[in-house]
Amino acid sequence: MCSIGVAASVAASNKYSEMDILKKRALVYMDTTKRFIGLTCRKIWKVGRDDPRRAIHSLKVGLSLTLVSLLYLLEPLFKGVGENVIWAVMTVVVVLEFTAGATLCKGLNRGLGTLLAGSLAFLFEFIARESGKVFYAIFIGASVFFIGAMSTYLRFFPKVKKNYDYGVVIFLLTFNLITISSYRVDDVLKIARQRLYTMAIGSGVCILMSLFVFPIWSGEDLHSFSVSKIEGLAKSIEACVEEYFSEKEPDVEKDKLPEDPIYMNYKAVLDSKSTDETLALHASWEPRHSWHCNPFPWQQYVKLGAVLRQFGYTVVALHGCLQTEIQTPKSVRLLFKDPCTRLVTEVSKALMELADSIRDRRQCSPEVLSDHLHQALQDLDTALKSQPRLFLGTNSQNNTANMLALAAEATRSKPEKHLSSVKTEFSALSKWKSKRVSKQSVEAEGRFLKPTLSKLAITSLDFSEALPFAAFAALLVEAVAKLDLVIEEVEELGRVACFKEFEVGDDVILNVDDGSKMEINLPSNAAD
Incomplete structure (x- = not known):
């Protein structure tokens, strides 16, 4: 009975110890979670406090997406625009940038690229539709190759790369989508029109939001x-x-x-x-x-x-x-x-x-x-x-003279080159040994002399x-x-810039100890 009681008490103590360990782990986990949530909240607050325009821009993007999504949610609008409404949503996500200039740059590039691509694709389809099916397929393949190669090569021009690179990319994408799909679809004009409408709606919403709702220039x-x-x-x-x-x-x-x-x-x-x-x-x-x-x-x-x-x-x-x-x-x-x-x-x-x-x-x-x-x-x-x-320096002339004298002595210690006449094997061997010994001694002196000169050159500079x-x-x-x-x-x-003229009293004393720092928010493709 005693052994059974001891075993039961040991089991109970082990159970309590395991419960304590679990409780400690749960407390540590809860504490870590609280610290992580607090750190995340402080980071989010700091980002918005450093530049409140970031929060305004986020709200503008959310509102723009909501307006464009109504084309999908409302039945009359969906029937009027068609199934390609998703392109309007994609346009808002891609085009709406932090500043009005970046949005205008992307929006106008996207509009111009889509318009040119749709017009060119419809022209090619109109020319090739009158021929047979085989010639139509060959013509589409050749046009895709030619337009793709020329558009890509055009992007290497510095001015085009700087100002219209995004428009060229959209032109190439839209042209290929319409041209290739026209081979299996009869009404290519409908595809081009819907693509242009949805793009215009998305870009228009972005430009209006950027220019008239808390614009950031x-x-x-x-x-x-x-x-x-x-x-x-x-x-x-x-x-x-x-x-x-x-x-x-x-x-x-x-x-x-x-x-x-x-x-x-x-x-x-x-x-x-x-x-x-x-x-x-x-x-x-x-x-x-x-x-x-x-x-x-x-x-x-x-x-x-x-x-x-x-x-x-x-x-x-x-x-x-x-x-x-x-x-x-x-x-x-x-x-x-x-x-x-x-x-x-x-x-x-x-x-x-x-x-x-x-x-x-x-x-x-x-x-x-x-x-x-x-x-x-x-x-x-x-x-x-x-x-x-x-x-x-006070004794620069004496130090300079000492350096010159030391350099001259080092020059005189160098062996003079002369021609040796070999008379006997013994005399030749002895001369070779003596020459080798003298050469080694000169090399040793040179190795010692170089750091000596460097040290002297440094220490001599008062x-x-x-x-x-x-x-x-x-x-x-x-x-x-x-x-x-x-x-x-x-x-x-x-x-x-036609700044106003300076008037007496315009100069203001500023506190240069202010630790404020200007932060710039660039668009996603600024590195390009």
Whole structure:
């Protein structure tokens, strides 16, 4: 009885332990599920908070699909349009893009491609229908081959590839669908008409939604993106100089992080080429929607982006000076802190003024290149000239003479080439041995001499630790030169875009510490 009781208690304890394990696993699973749901909800909220237009665009797509689906759901509309209503739904899914320019580009390309393909297919069918069945099949095969080859070859032309590639693809698809199916279907005109109707309905709904229901303009995105790039460069170059002259020890781990603010600001500029070109292309399709109906100079924004990338390369080089292996001592850097800080402050102020003028659509201030900037350049030049020993060295002539003497001695130690006359085998053997020994000794001296010369060449430079700062100062001067090019492009943009004239009081002091970032939503085929 005792053994039975013990066994029962053991079984009960095992059962309770298994239940505890299951409960713990269930709690862990529920906790993991809650965290996953919370993380997903926060991510969804962040995407909509970063750009509320994304939520608006999603609602527009849903409404467009609902309107087009009524053609299928309502019996009168279904009988009037036919069974090809599904093409209208497919058109909405494919054509409706984030911006009005991208939707117009796709919609008009799709309409034009479908219209041309339907007309050409009907013409070919009308020509070949009068002949026999065999000739009709041969004619269809030849026309499909010819049109397919020519359309595909046409896509390689740069202008066609850039503006009408999607239209050519739709033309090729529609032509093949109608032409091949006409061989088995008698009424090909009905097929072409239904295809054109459904495409027109789908494209019309997309264009109306894009232009009249909370429109999102590619031109405005390109305009705002240009402003954010200029502000990012201003923040980056000012942060570079501030960190370079900082008295704190550099954080190595911070430089390796991809969230480095200096890196993120100029990276957005360097990676902006495809974004600028795509937004400019879509802006060229958009109608004039401003109050004064001024033309949108999309090409000038592309030129401005190219100049900003050139300025960005200088900022990249400045950022690289913060991470070089050989650094100028802080005591030397502090000698030039004030003129460099004043110079970069003036450059940053000029960039922020340019960004503000583009944002407000006004001409930039005539004082954008102020006397303070030129004075800061003069102060930096004066500071560099006041410390000549840092860049010239105190005993450079003695070290140079020592290096030349050592090189001359190494040259004299080289063996002279001469012809040996072999008199006897013993003398020839002895000369060969002595020559080999001398050659090995010379090679050993050469191997020792080369690193000695390299080490001497490095250590003899009294200004070796000042060279990194010289490069840094040269890049600051280069940034001023690139700033002049940026100003020229902004002035040209204001002239072409008919910006309003500058008035006293238009300049606004901006907070350059704002961490906001412009995000661009490109269409699905932007990479093409």
